[in-house]
Amino acid sequence: MIYKPILEHAILIKRYKRFLADTHHSELGEITVHCPNTGSMKNCWQSGWDVWLQKSDNPKRKYPYTWVLAKNEQGEFIGINTHIANQLVYQALSDNIISEIDDIIEINKEVKYGKENSRVDLLLKHQDGVKNYIEVKSVTLKEQDGFGYFPDAVTTRGQKHIRELITCVEAGHRATLFFVVQHTGIFQMKIAEHIDAEYASLIKRAMNAGVQIIAYGAKITKTEIVLDHKVKLVL
Secondary structure, eight states, rough: OOOOOOOOEEEHHHHHHHTTEEEEEEEEEEEEEEEEOOOOTSSSTTOOOOOEEEEOOOOTTTSEEEEEEEEEETTTTTEEETTTHHHHHHHHTTTTTOTTTTOOOEEEEEEETTTTEEEEEEEEETSSOEEEEEEEEEEEETTTTTEEEOOOSHHHHHHHHHHHHHHHHTTTTTOOOOOOOBBBSSSSEEETTTHHHHHHHHHHHHHHHHHEEEEEEEEEEBBBBEEEEEEEOOO
């Protein structure tokens, strides 16, 4: 996926109130931008880091720019926009590059499902008529041991999604938890039991129930991002 409009470079000053960040743009000076990430963003930002922004063509937006990328002190790119993860998986499935999921004849986005008033990120229909409910999660937390971890904060929403996937399998459907690693320094990942023990426990239940759990990483540059390689999932 090529970034359109193209990204513009800035220097990060700080992130605050979850959805806002102050940056210094070489031409515009200090500007406040939208931060499209509801997580803790642990280890994903630091004052003085290089960041890349994308300007919206919506004139009604209070903050025209959205924070898309950060580059840490090791030169590793981190995808800040969690919404991009869904787009990457959709494109990868459409292009048939996810070996674990094939024989797709239909892909639908944001479909209501489950017992807890949820919306599944992607709902697939396979050639045999079986439905596959896919929840997509963006992984950006890299700890000192070199592993990527999810989640980066306690996530009751994420817990709900796993329960919903388990219910789907019990009803005779397929269900997939798809981790998208938006961090060029992460090559293997774990579930962050030290951050959210309940989420880790539900992951074990999901595996035993037959929920498919896979992880792919993205090639990230200043001009494009594409899902192109498997990431080892250590469970």
